[in-house]
Amino acid sequence: MKTNDVILQTTTKVVFFIIFLFSIHIFFAGHFAPGGGFVGGLLTTGALLLLLLAFDLKTVQKALPFNFIIVIGIGLLLSLGTAAGSIFFNVPFFTHAFDHFTLPLFGETELHTAMIFDAGVYLVVVGSALTMIQTIGGDA
Numbered sequence: 001m002k003t004n005d006v007i008l009q010t011t012t013k014v015v016f017f018i019i020f021l022f023s024i025h026i027f028f029a030g031h032f033a034p035g036g037g038f039v040g041g042l043l044t045t046g047a048l049l050l051l052l053l054a055f056d057l058k059t060v061q062k063a064l065p066f067n068f069i070i071v072i073g074i075g076l077l078l079s080l081g082t083a084a085g086s087i088f089f090n091v092p093f094f095t096h097a098f099d100h101f102t103l104p105l106f107g108e109t110e111l112h113t114a115m116i117f118d119a120g121v122y123l124v125v126v127g128s129a130l131t132m133i134q135t136i137g138g139d140a
Contacts, residue, residue, distance in 0.1 A: 005054060012054035019047035030118055037118030041125025048130060057137050068127040068134070075123025082117040 023043030030036025051060050086095040098112040 009054045012050055016047050016051055019043055019050070023047065027118065027122060028115075031112055031114055037121030038125055040118075041122040041129070044122070044126050045129040045133075048126075049133060052133065052137065057134065061134070068131045071123050071127035072131065075120040075125075075127060077120070079117050079120030079124065082113055082120065085113070 020043075023040045026035035026043060027037060027040030030040065048060070048064070051063075082096075083094050086093055089095075089097075096112055096114040096117070098110055098114075101109055101111055103109050
């Protein structure tokens with residue numbers, strides 16, 4: 001019997017973007033406030049899990065044709081590369097650099113290498129959680 005999930009699917013399409021945009025906000029706020037790559041990655045995983053609950057696994061895999069194991073590898077390379085990059089500048093491990101820049105749309109902005117590290121953590125969290133969810137959900 002085919003179920004009619006029109007309300008769930010329509011609501012999910014709206015709520016997914018709200019959760020995803022909030023996860024991006026938490027990611028960028030993570031250097032100066034609670035949040036960062038881990039919490040942002042968990043929120044993104046929650047938004048994608050909501051898609052998986054409203055639609056089926058094959059539909060979501062068709063919409064997001066990523067191999068999440070490669071996403072984990074890219075995240076690990078970003079995180080470890082940023083952390084180990086301090087060795088090349090003869091400073092302690094995990095020392096991050098930052099500077100102030102004037103960007104056209106944002107004005108005076110601080111850019112940190114910690115954001116690259118957080119991006120790696122974000123990708124590792126999203127990739128590993130979705131790999132586990134797809135592995136468990138793929139068993140029928």
